[in-house]
Amino acid sequence: MKYKRSDIYWFSGTGNSLLAAKMIKGVFEEEGLEVELHQMMLTDPKKVKGKSLLGLAFPVAEQGTYPFVWDFIKALPRSKGRKVFMVDTMMMFSGGIVGPVKKILDAKGYKTVGAKELKMPNNLYPKKIDPGKNDQTVVKAMKEAEEFAHAVLDGSAKWGRIPVLSDGMGYFSQADWTWNLLGKHYKMEIKKKECIKCGICEKLCPTGNIKVKKYPVMGDKCKYCMRCYSYCPRGVFHKEGKGRYKAVKVGELLGDLSERKQEKE
Ligand SMILES: Cc1cc2nc3c(=O)[nH]c(=O)nc-3n(C[C@H](O)[C@H](O)[C@H](O)COP(=O)(O)O)c2cc1C
Incomplete structure (x- = not known):
């Protein structure tokens, strides 16, 4: 073919x-x-x-x-x-x-x-x-x-x-309870004072789980995809003793997220 x-x-x-x-x-x-x-x-x-x-x-x-x-x-x-x-x-x-x-x-x-x-x-x-x-x-x-x-x-x-x-x-990966259970283990520590309110985490989050007010506030929809954790310019989504991996620059993931709403409509 x-x-x-x-x-x-x-x-x-x-x-x-x-x-x-x-x-x-x-x-x-x-x-x-x-x-x-x-x-x-x-x-x-x-x-x-x-x-x-x-x-x-x-x-x-x-x-x-x-x-x-x-x-x-x-x-x-x-x-x-x-x-x-x-x-x-x-x-x-x-x-x-x-x-x-x-x-x-x-x-x-x-x-x-x-x-x-x-x-x-x-x-x-x-x-x-x-x-x-x-x-x-x-x-x-x-x-x-x-x-x-x-x-x-x-x-x-x-x-x-x-x-x-x-x-x-x-x-397993389709069951809610798996993710709820893992939440305790994978949870991030948010370093509120480090936040510069750039909003990158909010734009990148695939579940719309993050709202940046004075600092990022997370709801209960996190699936630990590592976007916010790895790409926050200030490392706000901290995990004690752990590194942050990224294979591409943030711009490649963001694409044009301003078109996000438009395309979904
Ligand atoms: C929450 C979470 C769960 C993962 N589970 C597995 C797994 O079950 N098996 C595995 O081999 N890798 C697992 N990984 C590693 C990722 O699959 C791997 O690093 C992947 O290449 C990341 O791709 P991405 O950069 O496109 O997100 C997991 C990573 C995360 C963040």
Whole structure:
């Protein structure tokens, strides 16, 4: 099958998944496709229509992914055979994402042409940031992303599914209680006095959980994607003894969030 166009929808906490999406975009463009990247958080999934090759790129979280990424995938419209691929990035292991996402998309009528999981640096409160080691990890992952992109185009990519096991593992990251429980462990310490009210955290938060008043006030919708923690210019979202990982500059994640409302309308 010769593709003409691909639309890739991405979410990325700290840039790893965005790097993967960009690598795939680059390969597709070299191969003559027209490609557009779209932020999941700026997109109404119900309006994701068309016949182009659909791409999904996002991080692994709690063996699966963030609830808002699940929501996006589950809300995609039904399709008559639109081809779709997915790529996720993770520190080590998932288990509950590739199979469950395939099940959802198969049931909606998509044709699932390939899934790839890429090992990337850990962004969840890393104890220590080792730039040399992280660079090596990213270079290796980008090579795999490049190969995967070619495999998607030449039809050799695979998207497997282990029934029951992966569905079971996929359950955790979709359950509210998992995140409520983890909240105690992952909670950040807000250094109120450090806040300069730049509003970056509020703009970046995918769940609209942060309101900057005299300092950032968090509601109860945090899913610990690490955006505010990693990108606050003053390190307000502190975690004692932990480093802050970021793979891209904040501007690449922000895109034009001023268009956020407009696109959702
Ligand atoms: C809340 C949270 C949960 C995570 N859970 C997993 C996990 O279950 N397995 C894993 O291998 N990595 C896990 N990670 C690590 C990330 O998947 C990994 O660093 C990813 O590449 C981050 O991508 P991003 O920069 O696009 O957000 C987790 C990270 C966070 C913040």
